[in-house]
Amino acid sequence: MTGFAASAALALVGTLAFGAAPAATARTAPDPLARYHHQHLTWKSCLLGPGDDVGKDLQKAGARCADVTVPLDYDAPGGRTITVAVARIRATDTAHRVGALLLNSGGPGGQTLGDPPWVRAAMKDTGKRYDVIGIDPRFVGRSTPLDCHWPTGSQFRSPGHDRAGFDRSTAFAARLARDCRRYEGDVLPFVTTRNTARDMDVVRAALGERRISYLGYSYGSYLGEVYATMFPGRTDRVVLDGVIDPARYNPRLLRGAEPANRHALRDFAAWAAARHPVYGLGRTRDAVLAVVDRIRAAAERAPLRVGGYRVDESVAPLVVFNGLSQDDDAAYADLARGLRDLRDAAAGRAVSPDPWLADMLGFLLTGSQSSYGSAQTSVLCGDVGAPRDPETYWRDVRRARVEDPLFGPVTNDIGPCAFWDPPREHPTVVRDDLPALLVNATGDPRTPYGGARAVRRDWPGSRLVTLRGADQHAVFGVYGSDCVDATVEAYFATGRLPAADVTCAASAH
Numbered sequence: 001m002t003g004f005a006a007s008a009a010l011a012l013v014g015t016l017a018f019g020a021a022p023a024a025t026a027r028t029a030p031d032p033l034a035r036y037h038h039q040h041l042t043w044k045s046c047l048l049g050p051g052d053d054v055g056k057d058l059q060k061a062g063a064r065c066a067d068v069t070v071p072l073d074y075d076a077p078g079g080r081t082i083t084v085a086v087a088r089i090r091a092t093d094t095a096h097r098v099g100a101l102l103l104n105s106g107g108p109g110g111q112t113l114g115d116p117p118w119v120r121a122a123m124k125d126t127g128k129r130y131d132v133i134g135i136d137p138r139f140v141g142r143s144t145p146l147d148c149h150w151p152t153g154s155q156f157r158s159p160g161h162d163r164a165g166f167d168r169s170t171a172f173a174a175r176l177a178r179d180c181r182r183y184e185g186d187v188l189p190f191v192t193t194r195n196t197a198r199d200m201d202v203v204r205a206a207l208g209e210r211r212i213s214y215l216g217y218s219y220g221s222y223l224g225e226v227y228a229t230m231f232p233g234r235t236d237r238v239v240l241d242g243v244i245d246p247a248r249y250n251p252r253l254l255r256g257a258e259p260a261n262r263h264a265l266r267d268f269a270a271w272a273a274a275r276h277p278v279y280g281l282g283r284t285r286d287a288v289l290a291v292v293d294r295i296r297a298a299a300e301r302a303p304l305r306v307g308g309y310r311v312d313e314s315v316a317p318l319v320v321f322n323g324l325s326q327d328d329d330a331a332y333a334d335l336a337r338g339l340r341d342l343r344d345a346a347a348g349r350a351v352s353p354d355p356w357l358a359d360m361l362g363f364l365l366t367g368s369q370s371s372y373g374s375a376q377t378s379v380l381c382g383d384v385g386a387p388r389d390p391e392t393y394w395r396d397v398r399r400a401r402v403e404d405p406l407f408g409p410v411t412n413d414i415g416p417c418a419f420w421d422p423p424r425e426h427p428t429v430v431r432d433d434l435p436a437l438l439v440n441a442t443g444d445p446r447t448p449y450g451g452a453r454a455v456r457r458d459w460p461g462s463r464l465v466t467l468r469g470a471d472q473h474a475v476f477g478v479y480g481s482d483c484v485d486a487t488v489e490a491y492f493a494t495g496r497l498p499a500a501d502v503t504c505a506a507s508a509h
Contacts, residue, residue: 032077037205041066046087046113054114061117063089063134068206070138070199072190084199085142086135088207089116093128099236100209101130101492102200104137106218106242106474108193109376111141119215122477122485126493130213135203137196139187139375146187146375148180153369155377156254158410159397160313161300166397169314170390170414177381177419180374189424191378197227204234213237213492217474218447222249225455229431237495238436239488241476242444245451246430250384251417255396257448258404258411264324264445264471265292265406271329271509272336279336281343291343292320296406298346306345307353309361316342317410319360324445327472327479329509377416384427386417393418435461437491437498439484441506443471456501463497470506480507 031037046065047055058065067083091097103119105112113136120127139146155176159166180188200223204212213236216224221240228235244253269288272281282288298304299316311319319342323335334356345351353361363369387393393414400408436459440452449466456464465475465487472479476488483504491497 033071033074033202033205036068036070036077036202039069039206041068041206043088054111057114057117058087058089061089061120063087063116065113065142068199068203070202072187074195074198082138082144084135084138084144084203085113086133086203087113087116088134089120089132091129091131093125096129097131098129098492098495099131099211099213100133100204100207101213101215101237102133102135102203103214104135104216104220104223106216106220107140107372107376108137108196108219108223108379109140109372109374110219111136112220113141119477123489123492126489130492131207133203133207135200137375138199139191139378140371145371146184146191146378147371148176148183148374148378149367150176150179150370150373151367152176152365153363153367153373154318155373155415156318156410157314157413158317159393159413160409161401161405163394165313166390166394166414170393172314173414173416174419176373176377177416180378180416181421184374184378188378188382188421190382191375192382192423192425193223193226193379194230194383194425194428196223196379197230200227201231201234210234211236215239215476216241218242219244221447222246224436225430225434226428228434228436229428232431235434237492238434239439239476239491240436240455241439242447242474243438243440243452243455244447245454246428247454248451249427251380251386251415252412253380254411254446256411256450257445258400258407260443260448260471261321261324261407261445262404263443264327265289265320267327267443267471268324268332268335271332272339275336279333279340281336281339291339292406295320295339295342295346304342304345306341306351306361307358309353309365311342311345311361315361315364317406318364319357321407321410322360323356324471325473327441327443327470327506332509381417381420382423385422386415386420388418390414390418433459433461435459435497437488438462438464439467439475439488440464441467441470441472441475441479443469444473445471446473461497464501465498466501466503468503468505472506 043064043066046058065087071077072080103115113134116132116134120132136143159169222244269285272288276283300313303310303312337354338357341351396412397409400412442449
């Protein structure tokens with residue numbers, strides 16, 4: 001419900017209760033968000049300084065940036081305000097302009113401000129017909145910031161191999177929740193997907209658009225589902241890539257992703273085995289998988305020394321997990337080099353980590369990206385409540401470990417949401433149908449293919465584009481499938497969905 005709809009509903013209740021005004025009064029009540037909907041946007045350079053690579057890319061693409069003012073609390077629009085940063089590349093084919101295309105590349109907590117240049121390029125000539133809009137959601141990136149001053153960029157950990165490890169993981173999760181309450185407690189109730197969707201609608205209105213088109217990846221698919229539900233009639237062409245089943249959206253969203261990650265790891269192992277002379281991880285798939293098992297076992301015995309980092313049993317599985325979202329040679333090469341470093345550390349050798357591994361460990365083991373993890377967790381915890389009893393998670397971890405000792409404990413572990421205040425609003429009951437284009441790879445390790453099939457079933461007016469045989473998260477404009485890219489581009493160009501679902505073959509490595 002929008003702030004305006006909430007006020008209208010309250011006015012209607014007042015009318016029924018007191019009989020003081022006719023029904024027409026509710027219909028003509030002033031818009032409580034008028035000052036936000038009709039605000040003047042000051043467009044400026046996106047470049048913040050000589051070291052701003054995102055700003056350089058935006059400037060090169062002809063983008064301009066602005067700050068959109070929104071209320072912190074949509075139930076009190078006259079109170080505290082925050083800003084949402086947007087970047088816009090305007091349509092150049094103005095004679096055939098479609099409208100504004102808003103983007104969200106996932107997370108939650110991910111920055112989208114810098115995405116218009118590559119999305120515009122992925123859309124080819126069709127991109128010239130849109131104002132392509134990148135938005136850093138509330139409390140992300142260049143928007144009003146949120147930072148819980150964590151010693152990590154991620155809430156996720158493995159609980160290790162025994163109860164002592166799980167107890168340490170529980171204490172870590174409780175500390176993260178406590179830090180967020182300490183540093184950002186006054187805004188935490190308002191860090192939600194529903195409020196992000198409300199912000200999107202303020203952006204729509206401030207841009208002067210009656211309707212918007214939308215491209216959302218991963219978590220951005222859920223944001224698109226929520227926006228279309230809260231603001232029916234205000235979407236035009238909607239593409240959801242890496243589709244989340246809204247019925248399964250909750251703080252434990254990774255549960256159920258274990259089979260896809262095991263499959264992705266096996267495919268990576270086969271790739272690495274074929275390149276044994278380069279990476280030295282083993283000449284067969286099973287030999288490479290055995291290296292991964294030895295790394296996990298060594299980290300369980302004692303932390304591995306990797307440069308200046310200590311990689312223990314809570315972190316080593318995360319390195320493997322985080323290395324498996326992209327099905328391409330460059331991503332596989334990064335993971336292969338990282339595993340080689342961890343293998344050498346497990347053997348007691350001095351290791352100076354490869355840049356990819358160094359960045360990953362910096363993300364997991366320092367506070368350099370605390371703001372990312374803080375925002376991501378605040379949204380997940382603010383949207384849907386999580387079980388409170390640690391024993392629930394311990395039972396799940398023990399069950400999952402039997403089938404998958406590497407990934408099962410990670411996806412079932414306790415997190416800060418177990419110690420969070422209850423959400424301020426009920427979760428969104430997503431609409432029954434939307435004529436959207438859904439995109440998913442069959443082997444997606446983050447948003448498993450079953451989520452896309454569930455949404456396709458619940459939204460009979462939609463169409464599903466399947467990338468078959470790829471362990472890939474995010475496809476359009478990212479993976480390099482001409483079949484997928486052409487199907488999405490045609491929809492953006494014509495507004496017509498394919499007559500039937502489309503299946504595309506994965507590329508060969």
